[in-house]
Amino acid sequence: MKRVKIKCPYCGARATLRPxxxxxxxxSGYAGKRYYVCARYPFCDAYVEAHARSGKPMGSLANKQLRWKRRAAHDAMERLWERGLMSKAAAYRWLQLKFGIPVEEAHIGRFSEYRCDEVIRMCEELINRQTAA
Ligand SMILES: [Zn+2]
Structure with a gap:
């Protein structure tokens, strides 16, 4: 498995792969999972999960607030296909179009707090429009 060299975007320290x-x-749900963790953890609370197979980071290192926002953005996206507004694939295409970003960047794990807020707002708007119709 290839280790990726990444730095913490908050403090500049190296991130290391840890269980x-x-x-x-x-x-038990975390068994076998690994994370890229800032070398200054826990003083710098930034990490990101690694893909089980490739070992690549699932996005950029995130602090507690950003991790929370990314989870909320994921949940908002999930509501789109759970309510049958669009398929998962269509929802990610929609994100790409809305932000004008290439497919490889259309991952919530790469999003900033601002972009996560936008995702949540846009999803709520779509759902509200559906329930009003
Ligand atoms: Zn750090």
Missing amino acids: AAALGKTA
Whole structure:
């Protein structure tokens, strides 16, 4: 497995690949999961999950607030296909178009707090429009 060299966007320290337990994530759902964690953790609370197979980071390192926003943006997106507004593939194409970004950047794991807020707002708008119709 290839390790990727990445730096923490908050403090500039290197990020190292560590098991979930290093972050205090010991529930069975975290078994086998690994994360790129800022070398200054826990003083700098930034990390991102690694893909199980490729070992590549799923996005950029995120602090607690950004992790929370990315989760909220994911949940907002999920509502689109759970309510049958559009398929998952169509929802990600829609994101791409809305932000004018290439497909490889249309991952919430790469999004900033601002972009996550936009995703949540746009999804709510679509859902409200559907329920009003
Ligand atoms: Zn850091």
